[in-house]
Amino acid sequence: MIDNTIIRAKHLTKHFRDFWRRPKVAAVQDVSLDVQRGEVFGLLGPNGSGKSTTIKMILGLLHPTNGTLTVLGHDPRDVKTKSRVGYLPEESYLYPYLTAEETLNFYGKLFDLSPTVRETRIQQLLEMIGLSHARRRTVGEFSKGMMRRIGNSHRR
Ligand SMILES: Nc1ncnc2c1ncn2[C@@H]1O[C@H](COP(=O)(O)OP(=O)(O)OP(=O)(O)O)[C@@H](O)[C@H]1O
Ligand SMILES: [Mg+2]
Incomplete structure (x- = not known):
């Protein structure tokens, strides 16, 4: 049977620690969820409730304190997994003096795409x-909306 689970989190927990490694903030506490192929999944909650921290763990940018997490069946830090993940951050850091075309060309070069492609x-x-x-x-x-569009498109 094909497993259509794209994201699987079980008892996901993240505690930030202070300089002496003492637990400081319980940012994410025992989150379990499954996201299936084709599903649109929204993570809603008050400010500081751990949404961004959860996303950062899914992207492999933060390591969970506890629990397990797989993305496309692998560890989120797996490089092969990363090549299949698109992410639009709250703010895109684009080079303001490049045109739309030049911006996309720049990212295309980073991905080693040939000039014709x-x-x-x-x-x-x-x-x-x-x-x-x-x-x-x-x-x-x-404009803000145009910026969001171009910021998303170079990650496809
Ligand atoms: N790098 C960090 N070091 C210490 N504490 C952190 C760090 N990042 C987040 N936190 C804390 O973890 C908790 C959850 O933060 P997070 O950014 O995940 O919330 P959020 O749900 O995305 O909030 P918002 O709706 O404001 O974006 C907060 O108390 C925050 O201060
Ligand atoms: Mg956030």
Whole structure:
């Protein structure tokens, strides 16, 4: 049987410690959840309730204090897993003087895509996010929504 579980957390716990390694904040306490393929899953809660900390553990940026976590069946810190994960942070750090096209070209180069592949992908992506008309404009002058679109597209 194919396992359609994309994210599986069992008793996930994260305690931040102080300089002397004494527990300081119980940021995430005993969270168990499964996210299935194709599911849209929202993590809701008051400020400081541990949402970002949970996401950081799913991305493999923070190591859980307790519990187990798998993403696509592997440890979230696994490099193979990372290549299949897209993440749009609250703020995208884009180079303001690059145009939309140049921004995507830059990330394409980081992923070692050939010039011809980059060329077609960039046009496809700009079309998909509805920013073809703005491809020659610098992202520094983009509106908030346009910035979110371009910030998400270079992670696909
Ligand atoms: N690096 C850290 N060191 C110490 N404490 C931290 C660290 N990161 C988060 N915390 C603490 O962990 C708790 C959960 O924080 P987290 O950022 O996960 O909350 P959140 O649910 O994302 O909140 P918000 O809705 O404000 O984004 C908070 O008490 C926070 O102060
Ligand atoms: Mg947060």
